[in-house]
Amino acid sequence: MNHTNMIVAEGDITGDTPEIFEAFLQTEPFDGFRFVMALHSDGGSLVGGLRLGQMIREAGLDTTVQRHPLDPATGKPGYDTAAGRCFSACAIAFLGGVRRTVPEKSRLGFHQFSSAGGSFAKEDSVYMTESTAQLMGATVLGYIMKMGAEPDLFTWLSEALPHEMWEPDQDERTALRIVTPDRFRGFAFEPYGAGVITWSALPENVAGRSAVGQVTAYCKERVPYILLSSVSSANGVDPRTRQMIAEELSGWRMDNEATGQSASYGRDAVAIRMEDGLPLAELKLDGQGVELLKGGPVLIAVDFPAVIGAMFYLRTDPTEADRASLDAAFRLCIR
Numbered sequence: 193m194n195h196t197n198m199i200v201a202e203g204d205i206t207g208d209t210p211e212i213f214e215a216f217l218q219t220e221p222f223d224g225f226r227f228v229m230a231l232h233s234d235g236g237s238l239v240g241g242l243r244l245g246q247m248i249r250e251a252g253l254d255t256t257v258q259r260h261p262l263d264p265a266t267g268k269p270g271y272d273t274a275a276g277r278c279f280s281a282c283a284i285a286f287l288g289g290v291r292r293t294v295p296e297k298s299r300l301g302f303h304q305f306s307s308a309g310g311s312f313a314k315e316d317s318v319y320m321t322e323s324t325a326q327l328m329g330a331t332v333l334g335y336i337m338k339m340g341a342e343p344d345l346f347t348w349l350s351e352a353l354p355h356e357m358w359e360p361d362q363d364e365r366t367a368l369r370i371v372t373p374d375r376f377r378g379f380a381f382e383p384y385g386a387g388v389i390t391w392s393a394l395p396e397n398v399a400g401r402s403a404v405g406q407v408t409a410y411c412k413e414r415v416p417y418i419l420l421s422s423v424s425s426a427n428g429v430d431p432r433t434r435q436m437i438a439e440e441l442s443g444w445r446m447d448n449e450a451t452g453q454s455a456s457y458g459r460d461a462v463a464i465r466m467e468d469g470l471p472l473a474e475l476k477l478d479g480q481g482v483e484l485l486k487g488g489p490v491l492i493a494v495d496f497p498a499v500i501g502a503m504f505y506l507r508t509d510p511t512e513a514d515r516a517s518l519d520a521a522f523r524l525c526i527r
């Protein structure tokens with residue numbers, strides 16, 4: 193199913209699943225928006241899961257674990273969501289997502305692989321020969337590392353027998369990078385002029401039309417600013433698109449997602465960087481904006497029509513150390 197930005201994938205993973213998915217990718221319209229693949233499966237073929245995960249990564253898709261119950265009116269998966277589960281081969285495919293999330297109450301589980309055609313299914317009891325197991329182990333470990341998860345994930349999943357299931361909790365999923373960070377944190381600061389700048393990078397925020405991979409806070413002429421930047425020229429925004437954004441933007445806003453407080457700024461508070469480089473837009477703040485930014489969690493978005501082909505937005509949730517860094521960056525500002 194492909195509507196707005198969600199692909200629903202439910203059921204067993206077989207050796208044919210990658211070919212079915214490839215046919216889907218070739219026939220369904222993808223227009224550059226970020227697409228999320230919602231997985232709900234008890235697993236199946238290990239080889240199928242590995243190939244599916246690789247295809248998800250090559251297509252630049254995100255992954256999540258959730259169900260989409262059937263819409264009674266259409267008989268097809270609807271827009272409503274429910275907690276899902278993604279076990280064994282499905283969990284391997286899940287790692288292919290550029291950005292990976294597991295919503296509350298959804299379940300993600302791993303265990304050892306067994307034979308029977310490279311299946312991860314719980315009912316399989318035929319164990320691989322030592323040489324085959326070593327080869328598959330190396331393949332799975334290489335895949336885990338290539339997808340950006342920690343190598344220790346392989347150790348943990350290997351400790352659960354094929355008829356068992358290890359379900360990492362949120363702390364374990366984060367530590368092992370099974371899920372990816374979705375908010376800018378860990379601000380570093382360095383001297384700049386008479387003061388300091390502080391910055392945070394989150395390459396995972398760059399996918400689809402989302403272009404912002406770094407945010408930098410500083411004072412300029414005693415006024416607080418934040419600079420939104422890309423992380424590489426390959427993921428940048430071309431000069432023509434920047435010109436269109438500069439002509440069509442209406443301003444920018446910041447919303448505290450915990451308290452509901454917000455601050456809005458007009459187009460004169462946005463300076464689009466027109467040169468073809470990593471900096472994208474400089475946003476001017478005031479005292480209210482500075483306090484909102486430090487208070488977090490906040491959503492920051494530059495307002496312009498999505499049809500232009502890019503999106504300048506980010507989420508940040510500063511720690512106490514981050515707040516100290518932001519205070520240092522804004523110390524010389526008049527607020």
